[in-house]
Amino acid sequence: MTEAVKDTRFPNLNLVKQGKVRDVYDLGEHYLMVATDRISAYDVIMPDPVPGKGKVLNQISLFWFEIMASLVPHHIISGNPEDFPPECSEYKDILTDRAMLVRKCEPLPIECVVRGYISGSGWKSYQENGTVCGISLPAGLKESDRLPEPIFTPSTKEEVGKHDINIDFAETARRIGKNMAEKVRELSLAIYQKGVELAAEKGIIIADTKFEFGLADGELILIDEVLTPDSSRFWPRSSYQPGGPQMSFDKQYVRDYLLSVKWDKKPPAPSLPEEVIRNTRQKYLEALTLLTGKEYDI
Numbered sequence: 001m002t003e004a005v006k007d008t009r010f011p012n013l014n015l016v017k018q019g020k021v022r023d024v025y026d027l028g029e030h031y032l033m034v035a036t037d038r039i040s041a042y043d044v045i046m047p048d049p050v051p052g053k054g055k056v057l058n059q060i061s062l063f064w065f066e067i068m069a070s071l072v073p074h075h076i077i078s079g080n081p082e083d084f085p086p087e088c089s090e091y092k093d094i095l096t097d098r099a100m101l102v103r104k105c106e107p108l109p110i111e112c113v114v115r116g117y118i119s120g121s122g123w124k125s126y127q128e129n130g131t132v133c134g135i136s137l138p139a140g141l142k143e144s145d146r147l148p149e150p151i152f153t154p155s156t157k158e159e160v161g162k163h164d165i166n167i168d169f170a171e172t173a174r175r176i177g178k179n180m181a182e183k184v185r186e187l188s189l190a191i192y193q194k195g196v197e198l199a200a201e202k203g204i205i206i207a208d209t210k211f212e213f214g215l216a217d218g219e220l221i222l223i224d225e226v227l228t229p230d231s232s233r234f235w236p237r238s239s240y241q242p243g244g245p246q247m248s249f250d251k252q253y254v255r256d257y258l259l260s261v262k263w264d265k266k267p268p269a270p271s272l273p274e275e276v277i278r279n280t281r282q283k284y285l286e287a288l289t290l291l292t293g294k295e296y297d298i
Contacts (some may be wrong), residue, residue, distance in 0.1 A: 002298055004037045010091050020045055021054065021230060027085055027101075030077060032221065034099045035061075038231075039274070039280070040257050043163050047085040047157040048272045052298040056284040057228045062100065063292055064226035067198065068191050072223040076215065105214030105221060111157050111164055112184050114192040116150040119143065119233060119246075121166060128288075134168030141284055144207070144235075144242045150192055151271035174216040183220060184213050186194040186264040196229045202290045203247065205240055207233035229287050249287035253280055 008023045009015070015030065017024040025032040029044060035054035039046050078084070079100045081092045088095060098194045115122050115132065122132045123143050129135060133153035141147075154172045155164040172295075173181040193287040195222050199206050209232035212224040225231050229250035239247045245256075257276050263269065 002052040004049040005054060006036060006038055006049040008036060008091075008094060009036050010088075012087050012090070016087060021057065022224075023042075027087070029104075030085075031102050032084065032088065032095075033102055034095065035134065035225075036098075039251060039254060041251060041258055041269070043158070044252070044265065044267050044269045046269045046272055048277055050277055050281050051282070052281060053059075053284055055296075055298045057225060057230055057294065058098045058100060059289055059298075060228045060291060061225045063194065065222070066143060068194065068222060068226060071190055071194065072187050072222045073219060074226075075216065077101040077103060101214050102165075102223070103221065105216035105223060107157075107212060107214040107223060108180070108184065109157055110167070110172055110175060111155045112186050112188040112211040113153045113155055113166075113208065114150050115153055115208040116147055116192065117197060117233075117235075118145050119145060119207050122153065122208070125166070129159070133166050133171070138211050140186050142243045144240075144244065144246050146242070150189055150196075152188055157212075168259070180220075184211075187211075187213070187220075187222075191222070191226070199227075199234075199291065200237065201236045202293075204290055205235040205237050205286065206248075207235055207246070211218070219296055222258045249283045249294060250288075251280065253283060 013025040015023060016026045021035055023034045023036060035058040036053055037049035037053045038054060039050050065074045065076050081088065081095045084101050118126055118141050125132045126137055127139060130139065132151065135151050137186060153166060155166045157162050157246050169181060194210060196206050206227060211222060211228055214221055214223045232250065234245040234249035254276060261270060285298060
């Protein structure tokens with residue numbers, strides 16, 4: 001098994017941000033984004049990394065960024081360490097498969113969530129009042145049911161350790177402007193639909209997901225990660241059965257364990273048993289292999 005990378009510390013590079021998963025270095029003209037093996041649940045970073053998880057996320061994102069380039073420009077310059085600036089060369093062993101050189105941009109202050117199925121916080125909201133982010137849904141839906149059509153249900157983008165908050169479209173427009181809100185809604189739904197169709201051919205249901213966008217030289221671009229098991233719910237088509245929670249290729253498996261030990265969803269998080277780490281790693285790898293059709297030595 002690959003050795004876990006929980007944090008990166010590259011003395012010759014300028015670390016400017018550590019997110020839940022990614023470490024971001026400012027290289028002057030560009031950023032270097034490094035996907036670590038950290039895993040979070042309920043907006044809290046777990047004490048135990050999942051070996052190789054960052055590589056899986058990075059490879060899945062690179063796969064999707066290329067596919068979605070016909071719909072929207074993105075921030076990727078290269079995922080190949082050979083193309084990175086010379087000062088990165090001494091860290092090549094760590095950067096290989098888990099890093100990308102990206103354009104600098106101004107991120108929009110919202111998460112662009114798209115739901116094609118009713119699950120998670122959307123299911124909870126629906127049970128309370130029949131709506132999700134102000135959108136009324138048909139009566140009588142069961143947990144994990146497919147929605148009549150995908151819906152755009154944005155949220156705030158909070159700092160690490162704080163919970164993102166679901167918001168309606170009016171609040172989104174207030175925060176980023178009506179024209180921009182309409183544009184990211186249209187793009188988010190289009191990207192999701194394209195991803196859903198391709199994933200379905202590979203035996204995966206993408207139940208919901210979130211995207212991030214930014215402005216680079218006045219151009220709206222897709223950033224961060226795309227349709228990964230961290231940012232999406234991936235369900236096996238073969239076992240899909242509405243009426244309750246689903247088997248998954250994503251970190252729902254970790255969430256389910258945390259619920260089973262009755263963790264209060266506040267730091268510090270409990271340690272993850274070796275079996276949970278091993279099975280989570282396997283689920284992420286399986287998603288990568290199914291999507292790309294390639295075997296990876298991760």
